[in-house]
Amino acid sequence: MISLIKSLKSYADLKNGSGLCLFSNYLLDQAISKKHYPSMKQTSIECHVSESSVTLFSKKLGFTGYRELISKLKFEITYFSVDEIDKEIKQGPKEKLEETVFSSYNNKLQDHIVKLKTQLSKISKLVDKFSKAKNIHLFSSYVLQKELNWLSNFFVIKKVRVIEQTNIFSDSFKLYELKENDLIILLIGDEKEVPFFQAILDTIPDQFKANLFIFSMSEMLSSNLANLYNLKTDSFINYGWKYHQLFEHSQSIFLKYLLDQLAYLVKWKNKQDEFEEIQQLKNAE
Incomplete structure (x- = not known):
């Protein structure tokens, strides 16, 4: 050609x-x-x-x-x-x-795929937190609703209660039932919806920010939000690609790649935990 x-x-x-x-x-x-x-x-x-x-x-x-x-x-x-x-x-x-x-x-x-792999250490941290969580608070931009549904279904299969909230601009909005080991996960996929996520971040008490994980489409956005809300860089899992305009659906494809890695690590950790329990039972005999 x-x-x-x-x-x-x-x-x-x-x-x-x-x-x-x-x-x-x-x-x-x-x-x-x-x-x-x-x-x-x-x-x-x-x-x-x-x-x-x-x-x-x-x-x-x-x-x-x-x-x-x-x-x-x-x-x-x-x-x-x-x-x-x-x-x-x-x-x-x-x-x-x-x-x-x-x-x-x-x-x-x-x-970019190689660069995405550098985010796996942050995902491993999320997996460690996941093993202790009873509730997971999930939020997504409109454009990533499909990915949110997939993640929600996966967590439910793993017998974790998933709490999704959408009407965050109501006067009564708050992160209800937030407990010590609860996870808060945000999926950001459109800059136009950043105010939606800022409204959420405004409601999170400082003591729960260690359990906050944000899948972000832009390193610059991550940096801005980290500075604005005094968050650690480990809270941000960046999947965005600066050439995404030339590759249709690339943003959701790269996010799904990281979510697949998350699912794999959760399954792997569960097997490891089961193996350790069996070993402990054998040692006790």
Whole structure:
């Protein structure tokens, strides 16, 4: 497959004054030189063509429409420096740019998976707390409701009482029945819903913050909340990826990866505890 950048360059080099030539040249200049991705209307105006022509040009380049073309262009530009793009356009064979783009993308994806594994020590701490907890207070943003349901069902199977609350903006809201070993778990998946979680954090007494664990989509968000509420960094389990806009559903995929690790460690610890109990019974005989 020939890359979009390569295709645009081939039409721009025609220099025949055609609408497709102007369109290709304009998009390359905006994306590479200015890191700007113009709207359909803006492209139509600057290229002196109708919006329907912009759609036709996009289809000519192999896309269903202009929005899909811009998404692919953003994808390719993200993984190359300007110098690398220039070098590939001028010298690289047709297949090389596409292969390098996806190779770079895959490498970044693998790097993030490795980075996620550094969060396992925090999950191990959560598992240790879980073994003592009778109640777990679960909260989730709307976009992570599916993950919340999965986690809730898992905890119920493990015979732990799960308390989910949603109407936290009512005057009567409070973390009720909060006991010494209770766990509080927040799943944050949308910055727009941060006030929801801040309202929860405002209600947690200091003595219970050691049992608070926050799955956060952003290290910056974690840092801000840690400073604002005087929380330890161990309270935050970061799953977010800065390239998530280019990978649909990546946020929930990476969160699910960590939740799977949590489930595995809980099961493993339960087996270890059972084994130790059996050993103690044998030693007592």
